[in-house]
Amino acid sequence: MKRTDPESSASPFDSPSFLDCLKSLGYWEPASFTGSVSGSAAPVPHATTVLAVRYKGGVVMAGDRQASEGYQVSSRAISKVIPVDRFSCVAIAGAAGPAIDMARLFRVEIEHYEKLEGVMLTTDGKANKLAQMVREALPMAMQGLVVVPLFAGYDAGRGAGRIYKYDPAGGRYEEDAYHANGSGGLFARNALKMLWKEGMTRAQAIEAALRALYEAADEDLGTGGPDFVREIYPSVFTMDREGTSELPPAEVARYYRDLVDSLKRKD
Amino acid sequence: MAALPFYVSPEQLMQDKAEYAKKGISRGRSVVVLVVQEGILLAADNPSASLYKISEVYDRVAFAGVGKYSEFENLRKAGIRHADLKGFMYSREDVTGRSLANAYSQLLGSAFSQEMKPLEVEIVLADLGTDGRPDEIYRISYDGSIFDEPLLTAVGGRAEQLGALLRERIKAPLPLPEGLRIVRGAFQEISEAPLPVDQMEVGLLDRKAVGRTFRRFSRQDLSGILDTPV
Numbered sequence: 001m002k003r004t005d006p007e008s009s010a011s012p013f014d015s016p017s018f019l020d021c022l023k024s025l026g027y028w029e030p031a032s033f034t035g036s037v038s039g040s041a042a043p044v045p046h047a048t049t050v051l052a053v054r055y056k057g058g059v060v061m062a063g064d065r066q067a068s069e070g071y072q073v074s075s076r077a078i079s080k081v082i083p084v085d086r087f088s089c090v091a092i093a094g095a096a097g098p099a100i101d102m103a104r105l106f107r108v109e110i111e112h113y114e115k116l117e118g119v120m121l122t123t124d125g126k127a128n129k130l131a132q133m134v135r136e137a138l139p140m141a142m143q144g145l146v147v148v149p150l151f152a153g154y155d156a157g158r159g160a161g162r163i164y165k166y167d168p169a170g171g172r173y174e175e176d177a178y179h180a181n182g183s184g185g186l187f188a189r190n191a192l193k194m195l196w197k198e199g200m201t202r203a204q205a206i207e208a209a210l211r212a213l214y215e216a217a218d219e220d221l222g223t224g225g226p227d228f229v230r231e232i233y234p235s236v237f238t239m240d241r242e243g244t245s246e247l248p249p250a251e252v253a254r255y256y257r258d259l260v261d262s263l264k265r266k267d
Numbered sequence: 268m269a270a271l272p273f274y275v276s277p278e279q280l281m282q283d284k285a286e287y288a289k290k291g292i293s294r295g296r297s298v299v300v301l302v303v304q305e306g307i308l309l310a311a312d313n314p315s316a317s318l319y320k321i322s323e324v325y326d327r328v329a330f331a332g333v334g335k336y337s338e339f340e341n342l343r344k345a346g347i348r349h350a351d352l353k354g355f356m357y358s359r360e361d362v363t364g365r366s367l368a369n370a371y372s373q374l375l376g377s378a379f380s381q382e383m384k385p386l387e388v389e390i391v392l393a394d395l396g397t398d399g400r401p402d403e404i405y406r407i408s409y410d411g412s413i414f415d416e417p418l419l420t421a422v423g424g425r426a427e428q429l430g431a432l433l434r435e436r437i438k439a440p441l442p443l444p445e446g447l448r449i450v451r452g453a454f455q456e457i458s459e460a461p462l463p464v465d466q467m468e469v470g471l472l473d474r475k476a477v478g479r480t481f482r483r484f485s486r487q488d489l490s491g492i493l494d495t496p497v
Contacts, residue, residue, distance in 0.1 A: 014344075018348075018351055018355070021348055021351075021352070022352070022355075025352070027352075027356070104355075105355070108351055108354070108355050111351070111479070112347065112348075112351050115322065115323050115324070115347045115351075116344055116347055118317075118319055118322070
């Protein structure tokens with residue numbers, strides 16, 4: 001720890017970044033690469049399927065609630081979609097511990113900027129900041145602890161929802177329709193490919209997201225489906241002009257009950 | 268000939284510094300922080316739409332500063348850094364207005380006694396209560412002295428008159444529209460000039476909100492609130 005007194009180190013041109021502040025105080029040690037690359041690192045909990053779907057005037061983001069350690073369930077009720085500010089959320093897939101840490105830091109980072117500067121970062125600005133954080137975690141990714149976030153937000157300037165996906169090396173790519181990440185991501189993407197339509201409404205997008213999560217849970221062992229016994233359901237957030245709001249679990253439960261009923265064989 | 272030894276008595280020195288700081292603060296406009304039924308209201312007479320005097324610090328903590336802009340702006344930023352660091356390293360619930368107010372008090376106190384020029388600022392820290400913990404309003408003066416104000420406080424130019432006037436008219440937390448109208452009326456009476464809505468900077472720590480409770484009112488919001496019938 002170099003300094004403990006933030007006031008004494010303040011300069012008028014200090015970076016508005018919270019991460020820089022942590023670093024200058026000596027509280028942040030960047031992950032370093034030890035040189036050993038392993039395909040299957042120590043068994044740590046992994047967050048599985050998350051997805052985002054654009055609709056007219058907004059974007060919906062959803063994720064299942066299970067964390068898996070290989071073939072075992074390590075948690076049934078983790079939250080993978082994390083609200084960042086009034087207009088955006090980040091969803092995490094990959095090694096759960098570092099991913100949740102990254103999301104938490106990202107949230108403080110965005111909030112810190114907004115408070116210091118008195119204005120919110122642009123959606124692009126937030127997405128770029130997250131790309132830098134993913135890039136910083138590259139040494140960890142090389143050692144098997146891969147963190148791949150998905151970022152979605154309502155862009156007030158454009159009046160539209162936006163989705164960004166990342167690769168472990170910090171690459172940032174904007175998606176114009178939908179994207180899904182994690183072990184069940186491929187199945188969810190396939191489902192969304194069939195379900196997504198240009199100019200969907202909020203309700204249609206929510207329905208598509210929930211259906212895609214169901215399909216992912218159906219095909220992928222790591223992804224948790226709706227749990228009617230413990231009443232744990234996927235978390236769903238929508239972001240639009242009104243801000244970020246979470247869909248009440250009761251509504252998610254109702255959707256899945258109807259879906260399961262319709263899927264049962266009738267003959 | 269040897270130079271005469273230069274001596275100023277500590278009393279004189281402190282008095283001069285205090286006078287200097289007071290003069291600087293009294294030249295500016297004022298800010299009122301008031302407990303209302305909906306939360307804690309922060310209202311400033313501020314002709315600038317972008318150079319803020321009130322600000323969010325943390326989930327339930329807000330800041331108001333008067334005096335020299337560059338000085339209280341620095342203090343505001345330091346407070347946000349302190350709060351965000353603490354909330355990140357421990358938990359969001361561990362960030363309290365009291366500990367921030369103490370830090371400000373020490374900072375201002377040591378600046379006052381050690382620096383050549385004291386800081387020409389007065390700041391207010393509001394902490395919205397929760398789960399039975401009462402609302403807290405701290406006023407911290409240029410010399411680091413700290414006051415715990417139960418219902419309302421005023422800082423800045425003619426703060427004493429403003430505070431006295433408001434205390435006479437407000438005895439208990441009022442609904443937000445009524446509180447805001449009284450505050451605006453008091454500003455106008457003290458300055459003997461009309462105070463248009465676009466010259467008011469108003470924020471609220473909202474009791475109904477979850478997470479980050481601070482909200483800044485736009486000009487339209489303000490006109491709407493002031494036009495609400497009682």
